[in-house]
Amino acid sequence: MTIQATVCFILRDNEVLLLKKSKGLFGQGKWNAPGGKILPNEEPQTCAVREVFEETGIIVENTEQIGLLHFYNNSQRENPDWIVHAFLAHQSIGVPIDGREGRLKWFKIDALPFDEMWEDDQYWCRLALEGTRLEGWFYFSGDFENLIDHRIEVKPPPNQIEE
Template structure:
């Protein structure tokens, strides 16, 4: 199972999302992040990935969640989810991502993965969570999920 990260920089009741330009989730809005490299911790990965994808340096990202994603019978990804209130830099478009700020009430859930609407509002509220999301083999439709809030990470 591939380990990866997601980060949600937050400022003034707004969240920074990216529209993916390539790879898994191409065309969808997601949090910046990516796959762990050999010997890298999830925290090191999320700092590196946010910097590479949008030119923003997150400081002291807070781990708030862990998810397992299964596509068909294939356990695909284990994702470490972070929230960041302290960061510097101006979000900049890259070959990987087009960043955009959204008010919490205006998050484009209809252009995101099906699971995001279930847990992202809880991230905005400061909660922690863990879960498993099962999608069809193509990753197009969520078919089942388990989700727990208020977990110790």
């Protein structure tokens, strides 16, 4: 069964807030945007706002969905294990507070710690942080340890009609 989740990149000037996942959690030791599983009957945007607050203590405003990411494990290509709705938050209220989910840190957008992030992030994060709407498909082996294939499609802005 496919798990639906969110990530939300909180922007400040030329920086983005990332969370280094605590030991014992999915993604432990990796930097990632705050986010988590979508609850039953919850909208992705509502989940993104909720997860950001739970993991950082920050209230985000003006979120925009920037991407839809499909993650497959162990080479299967029929049903994704995860579908992740990626958001940008252009406004936030509050000061980040480390919690049980992990440690928070602001990074310059042009100096992201890709060597300590999920392997797929190097292919789509910069595009998303620049405001490019996208959809991505990522195929992993070894319990999401090794990226073996990927595809990214850039999408038109929501107000642009495709012909």
